[in-house]
Amino acid sequence: MTTTTTEQTPVRGGSFEERRRRVEAAAYRIRHSALNMGEVQGQGYVGQALGAADMFAAVYADQLTYRPEDPHWEGRDRFLLSTGHYAIGHYAALAEAGIIPEAELETYGSDDSRLPMSGMSTYTPGMEISGGSLGHGLTIAVGMALGLRHRNSASRVINFLSDGELDEGSTWEAAMGAHHHQLGNLTALVDINALQADGRTDSVLRTEPVADKWAACGWHVQRVEGNDVGALLSAFDAVAAEAGLEGRPAVILCDTRIGRGVPLLETREKAHFMRIEEHEWQICREQLTNGYEGEGK
Numbered sequence: 041m042t043t044t045t046t047e048q049t050p051v052r053g054g055s056f057e058e059r060r061r062r063v064e065a066a067a068y069r070i071r072h073s074a075l076n077m078g079e080v081q082g083q084g085y086v087g088q089a090l091g092a093a094d095m096f097a098a099v100y101a102d103q104l105t106y107r108p109e110d111p112h113w114e115g116r117d118r119f120l121l122s123t124g125h126y127a128i129g130h131y132a133a134l135a136e137a138g139i140i141p142e143a144e145l146e147t148y149g150s151d152d153s154r155l156p157m158s159g160m161s162t163y164t165p166g167m168e169i170s171g172g173s174l175g176h177g178l179t180i181a182v183g184m185a186l187g188l189r190h191r192n193s194a195s196r197v198i199n200f201l202s203d204g205e206l207d208e209g210s211t212w213e214a215a216m217g218a219h220h221h222q223l224g225n226l227t228a229l230v231d232i233n234a235l236q237a238d239g240r241t242d243s244v245l246r247t248e249p250v251a252d253k254w255a256a257c258g259w260h261v262q263r264v265e266g267n268d269v270g271a272l273l274s275a276f277d278a279v280a281a282e283a284g285l286e287g288r289p290a291v292i293l294c295d296t297r298i299g300r301g302v303p304l305l306e307t308r309e310k311a312h313f314m315r316i317e318e319h320e321w322q323i324c325r326e327q328l329t330n331g332y333e334g335e336g337k
Contacts, residue, residue: 056270056273059102059273060269060270060273062101062102063094063097063098063101063102063269063272063273064094064097064269066097066100066101066133066136067093067094067096067097067098067269068093068301068328068332069132069136070089070093070096070097070129070132070133070136071089071090071093071132071300071301071302071328072325072328072329073131073132073135073136073142073145074086074089074090074093074128074129074132075090075302075321075324075325075328076145076146077128077131077132077145077146077148077149077155078128078148078314078316078321079316079321080146080147080148080149080150081148081149081157082315082316082318083313083314083315083316084128084148084149084157084313084314085125085126085127085128085129085157085312085313085314086128086299086305086314086316087298087299087305087308087312087314088123088125088126088128088129088231088233088298088312089126089128089129089132090129090298090299090300090301090302090305091231091233091266091267091296091297091298091299091300092126092129092200092231092233092266092294092296093129093132093300093301094266094267094268094269094272094296094300095200095229095231095266095272095294095296096129096130096132096133097133097136097269098269098272098273098276099119099133099198099200099229100119100133100134100136100137101136101137102273102276103117103198103276104116104117104119104137104198105117105195105196106137106139106166108137108138108139109138111139111165111166114193115193115194115195116195117195117196117197117198118168118181118184118188118195118196118197118198119168119198119200120168120169120171120177120180120181120184120197120198120199120200121159121167121168121169121171121177121200122169122171122174122175122176122177122178122180122181122199122200122201122202122205123171123172123174123177123200123201123202123204123205123231124158124159124160124170124171124172124173125157125158125171125172126159126171126200126202126231127155127156127157127158127159127164127167127171128148128157130159130167131145131148131155131159131164132145134164134165134166134167137166139165139166140154140155140164140165140166158170158171158172159171159172174201174202174204174205174207174208175205175207175208175209175210175211176210177199177200177201177205178199178201178205178210178211178214178215178218178228179210179211179213179214179217180199181197181199181214181218181226181228182214182217182218182221182223182226184197185197185218185221185223185225185226185289186221186223188225189223189225195225196225196226196227197225197226197227198226198227198228198229199226199227199228199229200229200231201228201229201230201231202230202231202232202233203230203231203232203233203247203250205230206230206247206250207247212253212257215228215254215257215259215289216257216258218257218258218259218289219257219258219259219288219289221287222287222288223287223289224287224288224289226289226290227279227289227290227291227292228254228259228289228290228291228292229291229292229294230250230291230292230293230294231266231294231296232250232266232293232294232295232296233295233296233297233298250263250293251263251293254291254293258288258289259288259289259290259291260279260282260288260289260290260291261290261291261293262275262278262279262290262291262292262293263292263293263294263295264292264293264294264295265294265295266294266295266296267296267297267300272292272294275292276292279292301327301328301331301332302324302327302328302331303327303331304320304323304324304327305324
C-alpha cells in the first residue's frame with residue numbers, strides 16, 4: 041500500500057483578506073501557546089514570543105513549503121532561528137504547523153525535553169540550527185542558500201534575526217557575502233523591538249539608519265510594522281515580485297513591540313527575560329483573548 045505525501049505550499053490560496061485572517065488566527069494561537077509554555081517555568085522569553093508571533097505566523101501559515109511529517113524533506117524551505125532564545129515562539133509555530141505535537145509544548149524548558157529554552161537543532165524537529173550566539177544565523181543562512189543554489193534547488197532560506205544581532209560584525213560580513221554571491225533565494229527577517237539583554241538597543245550600539253545600511257550592502261529592503269499582518273504579507277509578496285531580479289537577497293525589517301497582545305506585559309519595564317507571578321498568567325490569557333475577540337477576529 042502506498043501513501044501520498046502532500047507538502048504545504050508557499051501561499052495557501054484564497055484572497056489577500058483570507059490569507060490575512062488565516063495568519064492572524066495562527067498568530068493568536070502562537071501567542072496563547074507561548075503563554076502556556078511560559079507558565080511551565082514561571083518565566084522566560086515570553087515577551088519576544090508575543091512580539092514576534094505575527095512574524096512566525098506569516099512564515100509558517102503563509103510562506104514556507106514543508107512536510108509536517110518529514111521535517112528533513114529535501115525540498116523544504118529552510119527557516120533559521122538565529123536568535124535561539126526566541127525558541128518559545130518558534131516551538132509554538134512548529135506546533136501550529138503540525139511539525140511537533142501540541143501536547144509536547146507543556147515540556148518547554150523541562151529536564152529531558154526536546155524543547156529547551158534556547159533552540160537546538162539536535163533536539164527539536166524542524167529546528168534547522170542551534171542559535172543563541174548572536175550573529176551566527178545569517179552567516180549559516182548564506183552558506184545554506186549558496187549550497188541550495190549549487191544543487192539547483194528551488195528551496196528558499198528565511199533567516200530570523202534580531203536588532204541586537206545588527207551589533208555583530210559577522211552579520212554585516214554575511215550581508216555583503218549574500219550580495220556578492222547573488223543569493224536571490226535568501227530572505228532575512230529582522231525583529232526590531234528596540235531591546236536586548238543589556239538594555240535598549242540604541243543605548244548599547246546605535247545601528248540606525250538600518251535600512252540604508254542593508255541597501256548599501258545590495259539588498260532589497262522593506263521596513264514594516266511587524267505586528268501588522270497585512271503589512272507583513274504585502275512585504276513577502278513584494279519579495280516574490282522582486283524574484284525576477286537576478287540574485288538580489290531581500291530583508292524585511294519588522295518594528296515590533298515586546299509583549300504584543302497582552303497589555304500587562306507590553307508595559308513591563310524589565311522585558312527581555314520576564315518573571316511573571318503565578319496569578320498573572322490567567323490575566324495575560326484573558327487580556328490576549330479579549331483583545332483578539334475585541335478586534336473581531
